[in-house]
Structure formats: structure tokens, C-alpha cells
Amino acid sequence: xxxxxxxxxxxxxxxxxxxxxxxxxxxxxxxxxxxxxxxxxxxxxxxxxxxxxxxxxxxxxxxxxxxxxxxxxxxxxxxxxxxxxxxxxxxxxxxxxxxxxxxxxxxxxxxxxxxxxxxxxxxxxxxxxxxxxxxxxxxxxxxxxxxxxxxxxxxxxxxxxxxxxxxxxxxxxxxxxxxxxxxxxxxxxxxxxxxxxxxxxxxxxxxxxxxxxxxxxxxxxxxxxxxxxxxxxxxxxxxxxxxxxxxxxxxxxxxxxxxxxxxxxxxxxxxxxxxxxxxxxxxxxxxxxxxxxxxxxxxxxxxxxxxxxxxxxxxxxxxxxxxxxxxxxxxxxxxxxxxxxxxxxxxxxxxxxxxxxxxxxxxxxxxxxxxxxxxxxxxxxxxxxxxxxxxxxxxxxxxxx
Amino acid sequence: xxxxxxxxxxxxxxxxxxxxxxxxxxxxxxxxxxxxxxxxxxxxxxxxxxxxxxxxxxxxxxxxxxxxxxxxxxxxxxxxxxxxxxxxxxxxxxxxxxxxxxxxxxxxxxxxxxxxxxxxxxxxxxxxxxxxxxxxxxxxxxxxxxxxxxxxxxxxxxxxxxxxxxxxxxxxxxxxxxxxxxxxxxxxxxxxxxxxxxxxxxxxxxxx
Ligand code: SF4
Ligand code: SF4
Numbered sequence: 108x109x110x111x112x113x114x115x116x117x118x119x120x121x122x123x124x125x126x127x128x129x130x131x132x133x134x135x136x137x138x139x140x141x142x143x144x145x146x147x148x149x150x151x152x153x154x155x156x157x158x159x160x161x162x163x164x165x166x167x168x169x170x171x172x173x174x175x176x177x178x179x180x181x182x183x184x185x186x187x188x189x190x191x192x193x194x195x196x197x198x199x200x201x202x203x204x205x206x207x208x209x210x211x212x213x214x215x216x217x218x219x220x221x222x223x224x225x226x227x228x229x230x231x232x233x234x235x236x237x238x239x240x241x242x243x244x245x246x247x248x249x250x251x252x253x254x255x256x257x258x259x260x261x262x263x264x265x266x267x268x269x270x271x272x273x274x275x276x277x278x279x280x281x282x283x284x285x286x287x288x289x290x291x292x293x294x295x296x297x298x299x300x301x302x303x304x305x306x307x308x309x310x311x312x313x314x315x316x317x318x319x320x321x322x323x324x325x326x327x328x329x330x331x332x333x334x335x336x337x338x339x340x341x342x343x344x345x346x347x348x349x350x351x352x353x354x355x356x357x358x359x360x361x362x363x364x365x366x367x368x369x370x371x372x373x374x375x376x377x378x379x380x381x382x383x384x385x386x387x388x389x390x391x392x393x394x395x396x397x398x399x400x401x402x403x404x405x406x407x408x409x410x411x412x413x414x415x416x417x418x419x420x421x422x423x424x425x426x427x428x429x430x431x432x433x434x435x436x437x438x439x440x441x442x443x444x445x446x447x448x449x450x451x452x453x454x455x456x457x458x459x460x461x462x463x464x465x466x467x468x469x470x471x472x473x474x475x476x477x478x479x480x481x482x483x484x485x486x487x488x489x490x491x492x493x494x495x496x497x498x499x500x501x502x503x504x505x506x507x508x
Numbered sequence: 509x510x511x512x513x514x515x516x517x518x519x520x521x522x523x524x525x526x527x528x529x530x531x532x533x534x535x536x537x538x539x540x541x542x543x544x545x546x547x548x549x550x551x552x553x554x555x556x557x558x559x560x561x562x563x564x565x566x567x568x569x570x571x572x573x574x575x576x577x578x579x580x581x582x583x584x585x586x587x588x589x590x591x592x593x594x595x596x597x598x599x600x601x602x603x604x605x606x607x608x609x610x611x612x613x614x615x616x617x618x619x620x621x622x623x624x625x626x627x628x629x630x631x632x633x634x635x636x637x638x639x640x641x642x643x644x645x646x647x648x649x650x651x652x653x654x655x656x657x658x659x660x661x662x663x664x665x666x667x668x669x670x671x672x673x674x675x676x677x678x679x680x681x682x683x684x685x686x687x688x689x690x691x692x693x694x695x696x697x698x699x700x701x702x703x704x705x706x707x708x709x710x711x712x713x714x715x716x
Contacts, residue, residue, distance in 0.1 A: 256544050298515070
């Protein structure tokens with residue numbers, strides 16, 4: 108702790124390497140006694156230049172690059188990227204591919220939410236929750252290993268379809284595993300809803316109102332826990348989300364309890380979606396992918412509701428086999444900023460779980476901005492960057508055509 | 509508060525009876541599921557060392573090394589497992605579809621990075637004029653088998669195939685046949701550039 112004489116508060120640093128989440132980020136908590144009175148959020152320790160890497164890869168290879176933005180939502184970025192490229196090229200997916208994509212996306216949501224639940228238990232010092240929820244996450248990873256060939260980084264997506272089919276003989280086994288999972292998630296639902304310890308630690312802690320969410324542009328379960336009813340899967344349907352029956356889960360309150368409940372209810376909803384997809388996959392036949400010969404010049408945007416919120420990809424192509432510009436906006440980037448509202452005014456002992464309640468994924472947050480170190484002002488405004496990118500595209504065009 | 513505790517007690521007792529959920533790895537080996545994307549293993553026979561996989565590998569983990577100083581000249585295709593991301597692109601887009609397979613082997617941990625590779629070596633066919641690489645012998649033979657009579661006028665392929673079948677030899681190509689045919693300069697192993705020179709310029713007597 109270091110003394111800050113100006114406003115008589117201490118600074119408690121968390122990071123730059125998070126002691127529990129093992130990810131690089133830096134929260135400076137300004138505390139006055141037990142109370143948190145201010146927070147500085149510093150990100151940018153993990154910038155890997157993925158957007159630039161992707162611009163150097165073929166459209167087909169770019170999927171593997173964006174897949175590695177995050178290990179937990181490793182299908183969300185390919186999902187949004189494929190949506191963007193398909194938007195650019197005007198590709199209509201075959202029906203079977205739609206169901207497989209939806210299934211993979213929802214399985215990922217289940218494993219991500221169970222992972223968060225475990226971590227939240229761990230942060231509360233409730234390690235039984237941690238052990239149990241990660242135990243029930245294992246079968247989900249087993250399903251992934253069976254259908255995609257890997258437990259993480261599934262490599263299932265491809266422009267115009269999916270790479271692997273789901274075999275008819277695997278479907279009964281997947282259904283059996285999911286039935287067992289429903290019981291486990293129901294158990295967690297009960298445990299979170301009426302366990303006195305969890306209630307005491309999460310009720311009315313880290314409250315974000317609907318206004319806060321709108322001010323900060325929060326997305327995903329975070330927004331839905333504050334009663335903001337947004338979900339890209341419903342608002343702008345893609346893949347098979349408009350072909351199956353499901354509901355967006357919202358909850359009032361905006362505290363950590365609400366966030367946990369929303370995530371658990373979403374997990375159950377995801378299982379429901381997968382079960383419907385599996386039933387359809389038994390009857391829907393046809394190709395799982397299209398042969399894409401050429402990606403035309405143009406712009407495309409793609410969105411996907413990742414476990415943490417809306418992922419946005421923008422791709423611009425110039426008829427070559429690589430994108431000239433690829434822009435990514437990941438949910439944690441906006442969500443982490445809401446901590447400013449959520450953590451101030453609460454005890455420092457609650458800060459850890461409040462910071463974790465966002466389900467932050469620091470790998471997602473790393474984007475670049477150029478700042479004049481002496482004056483502390485940004486050197487490039489949004490318009491400057493647009494101009495630079497337009498100039499570069501023009502230069503590239505001159506070179507290519 | 510009695511009911512929730514009972515529910516969790518049930519879970520605890522089940523866990524107690526069933527024993528630990530974790531496996532005994534590494535004491536008991538773990539077998540990956542069929543279809544697992546593990547170590548890509550090249551097939552010494554069926555890989556024709558065309559290098560197509562190196563073009564599509566997103567991680568640039570496949571190295572194509574042409575050994576033009578050795579005799580005979582060879583090409584190595586080397587899979588570097590320390591760079592590989594096990595995506596399966598090389599298997600999916602392999603020219604012969606059988607050149608490389610992703611096996612169920614996943615336990616590649618080692619303390620010595622330099623051992624993390626495997627590869628195939630194939631003999632190269634080079635241009636008799638300029639020494640430019642035409643392709644590997646196996647690649648030309650594979651094309652010959654695939655398109656059969658359509659090889660038509662491609663002397664490089666015909667010659668390599670005949671050579672393999674023992675119908676002609678390096679000797680016949682370079683010496684004895686030379687006098688008997690009018691355009692002996694065309695019956696040589698030539699890269700596209702040198703063949704262009706032979707066809708367009710030698711015929712008209714123009715030199716480049
Ligand atoms: S045959 Fe297949 S594995 Fe071998 S070099 Fe060609 S593409 Fe690669
Ligand atoms: S599995 Fe993927 S990364 Fe590994 S060598 Fe093959 S193409 Fe490259």
C-alpha cells in the first residue's frame with residue numbers, strides 16, 4: 108500500500124498480474140478505511156496485434172487467428188468473423204451448418220458460464236462451488252473433444268459452413284450428457300438462490316443500474332442482470348437462433364446475485380437450444396459447407412452474442428484473399444469499464460468479487476490507442492484513424508490493381 | 509434452510525461414494541477420443557512433398573527446405589510441433605489427402621525444443637538447363653497416376669514416369685536419343701521458363 112496524501116486515501120494495487128484470475132490487468136483501488144472510493148483501470152498488458160495478424164492471413168486462416176483471441180470464448184470470435192465475411196460476400200448458409208454453429212456456440216456458453224460460476228465461488232472463498240461447477244464443466248469439454256477434436260479451440264468454423272459434421276451415432280450420447288448436466292445446473296440454481304453464505308456475499312453488492320449499463324455501453328449477461336433486455340441472438344438473428352425456441356433471460360437488481368442468476372438461467376436456456384438443435388440434426392440433411400471461390404470487394408459486419416456479451420467484427424476486403432482491414436470489438440472492453448460504477452462505495456473485501464462479476468476476459472480488451480506521453484492526450488482521434496485506414500486502403504489498391 | 513443443505517449433502521455423499529472425479533493421469537495413461545486433433549504425423553510414402561500444406565498452415569509451422577547442394581537434390585517437409593496449433597488444415601487440404609494425419613497423440617511435452625519435429629524427404633527433379641526446381645519426383649509420378657493419358661505433351665511427367673517404370677533412363681535422355689530426333693532440345697527436363705525459351709526462341713533462331 109502506498110500513501111496518497113492528496114485525498115487521504117490509500118491505493119491498493121491489484122495486478123498487473125491478477126493474483127487469482129492469472130491474467131494481466133491492473134486495478135488501482137483507492138480506499139478510505141474499508142471503503143473503496145476510487146478505481147483506476149489499466150489495461151494493455153497483453154496486446155498481441157491480432158487485427159494486424161489477421162490482415163496478413165487468408166480469410167480461411169484468419170479464423171484460426173481470431174479463435175486465439177480468447178481461450179474461453181474461442182468460438183465467439185470465429186462466429187462473428189464468419190458472420191462478417193459472409194455478410195461481405197453475401198453467403199447464405201446451408202441449414203445443417205446453421206444448427207451445428209448454433210450448437211457449438213451454445214455449448215461454449217455453457218462451459219464459459221460454469222467456469223465463471225466456479226471462479227465466482229472461488230473468489231467468495233467457497234471452493235466447493237468451484238470444484239463442483241468445474242466438475243460438471245468437464246462433460247461439456249468432453250462433448251467438444253468428441254465433435255470437434257479438441258477441448259478448446261474447436262476449429263469448427265469455416266467461411267460458408269463448418270469443418271466437421273456431427274455424426275448421427277454421437278447424438279444420443281450428447282443428449283445423455285446434457286440430461287445429466289441439467290440436473291447439475293438445477294442443483295447450482297438452488298444452491299445460489301438459497302445458500303445463506305452466497306446470498307450474504309452477493310445480494311446488493313456491486314449494483315449496476317440500467318442507467319449505468321446504458322451510460323457505459325455494457326453488454327451481455329451484465330446488462331441483462333440489470334434488466335436491460337439486449338441479446339444479439341434475438342435482436343439480429345443469425346445461424347439457427349430464429350429456428351429454435353428460446354427466451355432471453357433477464358433479471359432485475361444488477362447486483363452480483365442477479366448476474367449469477369442470469370448466467371445460470373442462460374445455461375439452462377442454452378441446454379434447451381442444443382437439445383432442439385440435436386433433434387433437428389437427426390432429420391435435416393444436406394451439405395455442411397459451401398465451396399467459396401472468391402470473396403468480393405466490400406465491407407461486412409458480423410456480430411455474435413458471446414458468453415460475455417456482443418462481439419463485433421468488421422471486415423473490409425478488396426477482392427484478394429486477405430482482408431485489408433479487420434476491426435474487432437470484444438465485450439469485456441466495454442464491460443470492464445463498468446467496474447468504475449460497480450466497485451465504488453463498497454468494502455474492499457467485496458471488491459474482488461465485484462471485479463470478477465463482469466466475467467472479464469482481459470485478452471479481449473487489448474486494443475491500441477496512441478497517446479502523447481507528456482501531454483497525456485490521444486494523438487489520434489477516431490476520425491484520424493478512419494482517415495489513416497482509408498489512405499492505406501487507397502495505397503494498397505494502387506499497388507494491387 | 510434445511511432443504512438446500514440436504515440437496516448439497518446428497519451431492520457430497522454421491523461424490524464420496526463415487527470417488528474422485530479426476531483421472532489418475534499420468535499414472536494411468538489417458539486416451540484421447542477418436543478424431544482428436546493431435547500431433548500431425550506425415551506419411552513417408554504417401555506424402556509427395558508438394559508443399560501445399562505449408563501454404564495453408566496458419567501458424568507457418570511447416571517448413572519446406574530444398575537441399576540443392578546435395579546429390580541427389582532433395583526436399584524436406586518439416587512439421588515443427590512447437591509452432592503447430594493442431595488446427596488440422598494440413599490434413600484437410602493435403603494434395604494427396606493421405607500425406608499427413610492428425611493422430612491421437614497429445615503428450616508432446618519435452619525440455620528440448622529441437623526434438624519437436626518430424627518430416628519427410630523426397631528427391632527433386634530439376635531443370636536440366638538452369639537447375640530450377642520442377643517438383644519432387646513423387647509429385648510428378650502422382651500427377652501421372654492421377655491424370656493418366658492426359659499427361660499428353662508434358663515431357664517432364666512422361667519422362668519421370670517412364671524412368672520409374674524402367675522404360676528410359678537418364679542416359680537415353682541425354683545422349684543416344686539426341687541425334688535421332690529433330691528437336692532434341694525439347695526432349696529434356698525443363699522448367700517452364702526454359703521450355704518457353706526452347707519453344708519460342710530456339711525455333712526462330714532468336715536468342716535471348
Ligand atoms: S502431400 Fe500433403 S502432406 Fe505432403 S507436402 Fe503435399 S500437402 Fe503436405
Ligand atoms: S495442424 Fe495446423 S498448425 Fe499444425 S502443421 Fe498442420 S496446418 Fe500447421
